Amino acid sequence: xxxxxxxxxxxxxxxxxxxxxxxxxxxxxxxxxxxxxxxxxxxxxxxxxxxxxxxxxxxxxxxxxxxxxxxxxxxxxxxxxxxxxxxxxxxxxxxxxxxxxxxxxxxxxxxxxxxx
Amino acid sequence: xxxxxxxxxxxxxxxxxxxxxxxxxxxxxxxxxxxxxxxxxxxxxxxxxxxxxxxxxxxxxxxxxxxxxxxxxxxxxxxxxxxxxxxxxxxxxxxxxxxxxxxxxxxxxxxxxxxx
Numbered sequence: 001x002x003x004x005x006x007x008x009x010x011x012x013x014x015x016x017x018x019x020x021x022x023x024x025x026x027x028x029x030x031x032x033x034x035x036x037x038x039x040x041x042x043x044x045x046x047x048x049x050x051x052x053x054x055x056x057x058x059x060x061x062x063x064x065x066x067x068x069x070x071x072x073x074x075x076x077x078x079x080x081x082x083x084x085x086x087x088x089x090x091x092x093x094x095x096x097x098x099x100x101x102x103x104x105x106x107x108x109x110x111x112x113x114x115x116x
Numbered sequence: 117x118x119x120x121x122x123x124x125x126x127x128x129x130x131x132x133x134x135x136x137x138x139x140x141x142x143x144x145x146x147x148x149x150x151x152x153x154x155x156x157x158x159x160x161x162x163x164x165x166x167x168x169x170x171x172x173x174x175x176x177x178x179x180x181x182x183x184x185x186x187x188x189x190x191x192x193x194x195x196x197x198x199x200x201x202x203x204x205x206x207x208x209x210x211x212x213x214x215x216x217x218x219x220x221x222x223x224x225x226x227x228x229x230x231x232x
Binding site for chain 1: 120158159160161162163166207209216217218219220221222223224225
């Protein structure tokens with residue numbers, strides 16, 4: 001079992017550009033959440049995808065958008081990059097069992113995005 | 117809104133000794149879940165221990181145990197017989213028990229150093 005895989009591992013972009021980060025969930029998982037972890041901070045929830053739709057969203061601007069594909073993999077897109085978008089972006093997957101407290105959320109190793 | 121506070125940015129402990137990491141949280145909900153996650157230099161967030169708020173008994177996982185004080189909204193982590201591999205960032209986290217409110221709210225973390 002490969003667990004949650006994210007690509008790329010590192011990325012450098014210029015202010016104003018757009019970026020796409022990718023996440024493949026753990027086998028058997030159908031729910032994908034994205035988090036932003038700024039340096040020296042805890043992760044902050046961006047949004048969650050289930051059944052190819054955004055189910056829940058944190059306090060992030062519309063520049064942050066996402067997508068989930070039929071195979072449950074997901075993309076995070078950030079437009080008009082700002083220096084403040086530099087962070088570690090973590091993806092977490094879980095399985096919706098139709099009841100509170102789904103299976104444990106498993107995290108990937110993240111994508112380190114640097115905006116210059 | 118729920119918040120999680122970790123007041124110890126860094127801690128150090130001698131190998132084989134015991135250390136306690138502190139965490140307080142704020143919520144108006146009566147049912148929720150609390151977690152401690154470990155983030156080593158590999159960046160992957162690893163679940164250490166989980167506590168359901170409706171359970172009075174403190175959770176234990178091998179050398180890791182918690183002291184859950186619901187009235188005081190306190191949730192500390194005790195690591196016994198500290199090992200070099202325990203060195204990492206530790207995050208206290210909260211999750212609502214509301215159905216499909218899956219976002220995890222993290223504290224800012226405590227960096228734990230293990231002294232040989």
